[in-house]
Amino acid sequence: MILAVTGGKGGVGKSTLAYNLGAALDECRIDARGGDRRGSGGAVVVDADLGMADLPTGRGPDLHDVLAGRADPVEAVRGIPVKVLPCGRSLAGARAADVRLLADAVRTVEAEYGDVVIDCPAGMRADAGVPLAVADACVLVVSPRRFALADAIRSRELARELEAGLVGVALNRVVNDPPTGAFERTLGAPVEVLPADPRVGRSIGDNRPVVSAAPESDAGRAVRSLAEAVRTCRR
């Protein structure tokens, strides 16, 4: 299945959540198969922020190459423990990339690996829209700040227009009592609260998803709940 991780504003923690959700979905997969993870199964996190790559790149072809027809999407997948299809980092690469090709590229990765988590860019342009259009479902990442709800509603509307059902909301970097009820009622999806846990913030840089680094933490549990909600929506 293809899941889009979205959330209108920049800096809410989409990439970190996408990375951790990818790890959690991978875990689900192992459990489902009774511990036998076959060669190329699992979840792949695609960094679809064409203008500002967030996930580590490493060496090899990246999404800019794929969307310019220079590489096959499967060639660009790499990483342990979380498989990532990273984005390039140059303006020239962003300019040469055709976002319309993203849909097919993601479907190819899904066919090869099983699950795709798309880390969407901020904003409302086609680079945010195409991932929602190709996705089966989406997760909204929201900051608990007062004015963030309006942005979240806009993102939810865009997802609705593009037929990506909202399966869960991640209220991210929560410090004080979060307005969970208000968000749940307004957005119409279960809300998981992720506290401002530095292990989450470090997870990409340290290459340690929180579901393995701190599975019993609130953050770890929240990520797993989101993954569970996603799993139950599989076609």
Next chain:
Amino acid sequence: MSTRNSGGDADGDGIETAGESVAAAVEGPLEASWTVESLPDAPEVTLVRVELRNPTAVDRRVRVTNRLGGPVLPPRREGVPERGWTERGYDGTVDAGGRLALGYATPAAVERPPVAVVDDGRADGSGRSESTPEPGTRPEAVVRQLGSPRPPADALPDPSSPEGGDVREPDEGAAGRLRETAVETSSLPTGSAGSADVESAEGSVRESLRSDPTPTDADAPSTAGSDSSDSDGTPESVQRWFAGVERRVERGERLTDASVAEATAVLAAAGGLAAVEGLPNRLAADVEALRRFADRAERLADRAEGTDVPAEALRRLA
């Protein structure tokens, strides 16, 4: 439908004059007429206009095929051809009792008739036809609707200039960083962030730079020789630079969405407002410097990867 007095055979005398619309023969109830003319300033480009009319009481599908020598250059939105257009022509529906006006260009000579129009039967909505409404979720529709995310061409660095074409000169960048660092240094008056007196503060600023260096292009060559590298191959100067940025980023992260208690703790640890006031500007400068560095590093890596030193051949030569 425009019918300028420059063509067609309106008087039916069998002689066509360029520009007036000409009725097209269509098998089926749909009616069609077309005009074709080349652009006065660009005779190699031809404009074709087609008007379709449906006198019946049901919607009908239509297929318009270009007969001229070149590919169809269709009307576009956000760079994507409008719905129904292909390189071959147009597929669509003419509403019951309605009209449909089409126009396209093609880099080819005028020929008559310019199009073949085919009445494709009733549009009953069953079966997959290209004239049924395009699902709004197709990528092309998304781009048309939401806009292309491509950076404009003039945002790209100019490859001919020395640094790969960054808009700010290296010294300007350094001066900018000096000003922002001046604000952060606690020895300066904590007035408004932008009014720090750079000249008088330069001494203390150089001092703080030395302890928290941000290498400019001028710096890099002089430190390169004495630099040692860590296990990643990252030179010491770069590690120090990264460490400085990381400290600022961590501070910024802690202050993002922070509660009053959290923010107070950060301010206390940092030693007051002065140290933190300039943080947004400093972080913005960090972002820019890091991106430039990353671009440069990537280009250099590509170049390095592209070299092919013939070691064996050189050994034989030596």
